[in-house]
Amino acid sequence: MTAQDTPADLPFFVYGTLRPGRCNHDRLLRGRTVAEVPATWPGAVLYEGPGYPYAVAExxxxxxxxxxTVAPGAYGPVLAALDALEEYRPGDPRNLYERIPCEVRVDGGGTARAWVYVAAERLARRLRVTGTVVPGGDWTG
Structure with a gap:
């Protein structure tokens, strides 16, 4: 399944500078969400990056x-802002991040389908070989 095949109004799973209390959350998400719930994406490994982390699906x-979860009426502008932040352009081979759907486990029980920005495949291949895994998968940068 690709980003183009998935309903656009999914929530987002964030693991780096978009987390609450971090610089990009304050700049792009503050006041534009209706829920922010701790969660885990079991289908990925987190690698250190230059100033920010990269999740790799594995x-x-x-x-x-x-x-x-983005507030009603704010979804389009938030999606555009996050794609711009991550320099994500659908189908562009120069992307460092790709936006894909994933299944996360929500603390307290249950699962949810969400968008997540992951390392593009050419970068993911390099990280798997030479990258530094973030212990416990929790980036505190």
């Missing part, structure tokens, strides 16, 4: 973050 890990 078994055997777990990335900690928050499930962010």
């Amino acid at each position: 078994a055997g890990g777990g990335v900690r973050g928050e499930l962010i």
Whole structure:
């Protein structure tokens, strides 16, 4: 399934500078959400990056973050702002991040489908070989 095949109004799973209390959350999400719930994406591993982390979809890990539900009426502008922040352009081979759907476990029980920005495949291949895994999958940068 690709980003183009998935309903656009999914919540977002964030694990780096978009988490509550971080610089990009304050700048792009504050006041534009209706829920921010701790969650884990078990289908990924988190790698250190230059100033920010990269999640890589792969078994055997777990990335900690928050499930962010955007307020009605703010979804389009938030989606555009997050895509711009991550420099994500659908189908562009120069992307460092791709936006994909994932299944996260919400603290307290249950699961949710969400958008997540992950390392693009060419970068993910390099990280798997030479990257530094973030211990416990929880970035505190």
